[in-house]
Amino acid sequence: MVVQHNMQAANANRMLGITSGAQAKSTEKLSSGYKINRAADDAAGLTISEKMRKQIRGLDKASSNAQDGVSSVQTAEGALTEVHSMLQRMNELAVQAANGTNSKDTDRKAIQDEIDQLNTEIDRVAETTKFNEIYLLKGDDGEKTINMKAHDAGLKGTLTDNGDGTATFKMDELNFGDSVSIGGKNYTIGAADADVDAWFTANGTDVTDAANKKVTINGTEYTYAAAVAKDTTAHTGAIAAGWYAKTPTAPNDENATTTPDFANVAAIKTAVKAGATVKNGTKSITGMNDAKNNTTGAAAADGISDNDVTVISKTKAYDLAAKELLAANQIGDTEGNAKVGIDKNYAATDGANGNGTFYIKTGQSKVANTLSFSLHVGADADMTNKITVDIDTMNSANLGIKGLNVADKNGTAATYAIDAISDAISKVSSQRSALGAVQNRLEHTIDNLDNISENTSSAESRIRDTDMAKEMVNYSKNNILAQAGQSMLAQANQSNQGVLSLLQ
Template identity: 40%
Template sequence: MRIQHNIAALNSYRNLSGNNNAVSKNLEKLSSGYRINRAGDDAAGLAISEKMRAQITGLKTAQKNANDGISLVQTAEGALTEVHSMLNRMVELADQSANGTYDNKVDRANLQKELDSLKSEIDRISEGTNFNGINLLDGSLSGTGAGGGLTGAQVVTYKAATGNADAATATADTTGNNVNWANTDKVVVDGTEIEVDWSVLDADDRALLAKDWTSVDAADTKKAAEVIQRTINDAIEKYNTQYGASVSSITVKGNGSGTFDITSGQKDGNSNVTIKDSNNTGFLGVLTGIDGTGNDFSTAGPVSALKNAAGDYNGSFTMTIDGEEIAITTAGVATPANIASSLQTAINNALANYDTAKGTTGTDEALNGKVTVKLNANGQLEFNNTTGKKIGFEDKDGGNIASTLGISTEGKNSMNGGLTLQIGDTAADFNQLTVSVGDMSSSSLGIGGISIATQSGAKAAVDKIKSAINSVSSTRGDLGAIQNRLEHTINNLGVTTENMTAAESRIRDVDMADEMMSYTKNNILVQASQAMLAQANQLPQGVLQLLQ
């Protein structure tokens, strides 16, 4: 018999400690609902569970993204609903004007006014429809551009300059003796030569135009401007119909006694109007005093201006090449003329440094020179990428140079236009969906220059308007298909999330019934081990019997 070491008590105490630990873990699992509360509970299970949790979180976020995408698509498609309605009204107006019962100067002029108003509203919808500040119908999401191009936002605006036809040199008089009404004028509109036939004018219009323009009052000048504009635009419409062209309509404005401003409707730097009348016998030739050179009158090109202060376009931002970031810095932007060249220089420098770092300089794999940039007619920076890599631009560290330049690709497909939606839990291409919407302005739809002020023009306008309706229908069809796809995507993401949650639950969650069984067992064992420890502690008391 020993009293220094009570082995039975030690054994009972060891089992009691183990049972207490087991009961503690049982209580932790029962109170938390998790089988795995720390890595020690199941290290492999914890690692698998955490990866599943990340995937589930990504899937749930992708569902939200897809729902936001549906809202964006519905916003664009809803706006096009009204465009369709206006185009249908324009068909009605064109069909009316094509009827021979209408008078050019009164009835068709009023029909043309409503048509012009509808075109203006289509343009307003095209420019103003946006979702969270992202323009949807202005062409910035069109995905156009050869070789994987990117078209940025508008950074340069064009304001049409006017050409003044000065009446001081005019020799026309009330008898019209100096004008040969059977002679045509040649008007070069944005580089295209248009023949204007003045013989179509009636006696009242001829009498109005044949006045002495050195002394005609402002009211008659305004009326004459309307006649000139209508006659030239009818000629432009006839030319467009005959040759399938898209020459812009011109605007003629009477400014005081016998003075007219003529402007082209084209936006870009090539916009101008030139009057050619080498015989000096057509009305415009007489009015502008052309002396036989054929180029005495020409409007200036439109005035261009940066949308922001020049300094806002200069600075540093990031260029991404297949996700790899390199620094790029623009400098020297001062006018619209050098905004593209400055950015081109910055891109070339960045690509040259990239080639040097990769050791590809002078090889076929070199990227320098394979990304070019130009300023297009709408004042947007337009890129051409032939590198075979995805290239984009992003602002960093709170900067906004790329955004000001209109080339930030955040939210857009790099060098491919469009808007990229993240509809999966990984960055893989198949988990992304690009939404592309073309330019829905009247000019892009092919109806910017239509005129129903004449019967022939109205007939030609019908087919163009119907073609525009087909274009809008096609776009709405694409948007509808995307919406349906997103709805299927959301359903699939929901099912996947449910299944992944069930799998994660089987790994991480506790089976309450089974754990209660274990807790009951361990609780009984704790009580039993406590009793046995008490009994073991009594064993050394037997030594006292030997002392009697």
Template identity: 30%
Template structure:
């Protein structure tokens, strides 16, 4: 059909020309950038994969740098250990000389003076060895220890497992303390004949549970221990060694003595500072006074006493007062393990150093910790080592040997880690090469292919332009019909 208003061949030629120009533009972009994937439109999945690979490649460089820093740190530390080892060798040489009985006291004193200088040099090297702000040979942080009150351990130390028991001697020395936070603690004792009584105190000296200490009805277990008034209680019982505060003073205003009748499986209830106590009472105080058995220091049939604490809101001091032996069992729902950390030595301190070995995209980082190797004289067990007198010199031989063995273990630790890190670097390098190769296959341009595509699209563009020109001439044929 011949028409003027709509040039169908022209439209088709124009559409094909636009498509050719788009492909030619894409080929030119790839050739100029060197990339096959220049935007998500080129290959959305490939771009996502390549981006993850790029993250791994960039991380690999920093991982290698960090591992090399770790190796450098260990090399510095081993250099310091080598110097310390030489000093230990000389120290042991001096100890062997000082242990010889042919030396005079003056000779041995001179040897000891040199040894003290060597020990001071060990401390200087251990604190002065530094790399990247770390001091691998300096003293380490002290380990937390179980918190005791005076000489009184926590209840969980004497009874490590709920339901455990044991045999103990009674007296006026505290048995243990119930730490704050303990829940549903039940103590059951068997006096085994002689009268032994549970006594529970707050650390300020408040008598919470047990038998009376004051007055005409004071219990025999206190009188047998010459504890008869507040002053004797302060001097003999409420001591800091027993876990009481230095300002503690005796008070029985809160004393729970037990029920009206003996109840080994239950008892009377009292409260103090948010705590509830249940106490069975002392069997010796329930015996018949007419038979002469009341409060005579012999339990008879009522040998068992039981105390329950619902929840300790503060530390409580527990004693079993008497003059014999008893067995005890303790159960609980919750028993904290109080600890105390000694003050740290003066800086610098050695602390663990974590070195990353891998940080693959989407995976949890993998690391190795370089443990501290404290090598000061105290950490090596030489704090109290002397070479004078001769007995000390002979003791020093074994301690110096132990110190040398410790230094050898440290050096072995560094050597093993250095070899591991070297292997990790080799693996990272190979992994980087493989990842770069894989990423190249995804995103890098194939110049042969793109060059051929550019030539093809240039030819098609020229042909398309010519055909569009020809299509523009077609309406001219219609004018000949009108002439």
């Protein structure tokens, strides 16, 4: 028997220490709820868990970023809803102003006053709408020049907008006798003298000095009658050959000769060249009779009939069309850029040139740069986690309605304003559509981020969190082992008491 080394007690004490350590760890896990409280608990698990925690917290914040993005987009889109309402009202007012029953001095002025107020309010909304101190509809720093859309002034033809600030308008072909509406006025294309000569010899016209041929002149039908010689026996007189409005009858006076209204086709041509209108079947022609300037009275052709100011030459029609095209394309042009000409150098028409093809340089306006900001919607630094939101400045200059005027004399300006307002409505619709698309995308992004965060949290929980039921079993086991170890240590310490009996 030895007393220096009580191995039973030492062994019991060692095992008790192991059990106490395990019991302490179980207590820590149960009290903290984590089975990894220090790197020593699970070095690999800690690394994986912290990496997952970084992802989870990043995903949660990305979801919050996306929700803030939805709020900002909703703010901008809500403001544009009111801009849309104001533009619709302006369109209503422009349509009203285009009506010919309005008085320029009173009615159109009142309409213009309301349009001015609406324009000012659109600018104010664009200037003041903001989210978290970010102006959403004001644009960004710096300026850019934008081109307006080309307009055809309501003329019949084909407009081709090149998208680079230029356009081409090909007017429908005009021929003499055609009716054309320019600037709200109706005109008839008159025939030049050469056109008159050609018309009478054209296929299908069939106006010749032959018996019983018919032609309508200024609405009255004329019939060609052959000559009838004087009958000296019956003393019935004679009938000269020519065109008569009514069937000629022999005169009572044997010396009298019935004369026609027009002796022959040549006489009819002369009448047409003087401004008469001749119709044969479906074909018709109206002469110009353009010998003086209708404005000054001077003896100089101006492309306008001396008999009827609604009868104009083809080249005069092109000249008037060019002026209307320019007026229509000057709306919203704050830079004075709009031009219309007959060639690519924008040479002006002068009433004696032009072939129906017009080259248009569209109006321009200087506006603020597009506001662009990115929403970070991912946990990583990958640039694909950026969703960019672009919002153009939505003031009257960018919408092409700055300085819109409808208070002219005959409502033509209001008619052209309708097209400009339509373009503005389309531009706001396009911006709202883009914002709506971004909002829908962000909502899907939020759902996806929340789903990934939830699943990653579940995986991290399995690594990091304490299984309370399982750990309680371990705790109970270690508690029992600790109590047993204490009892065995006490028994081991008692085992050396037998030495005392040998020393007595």
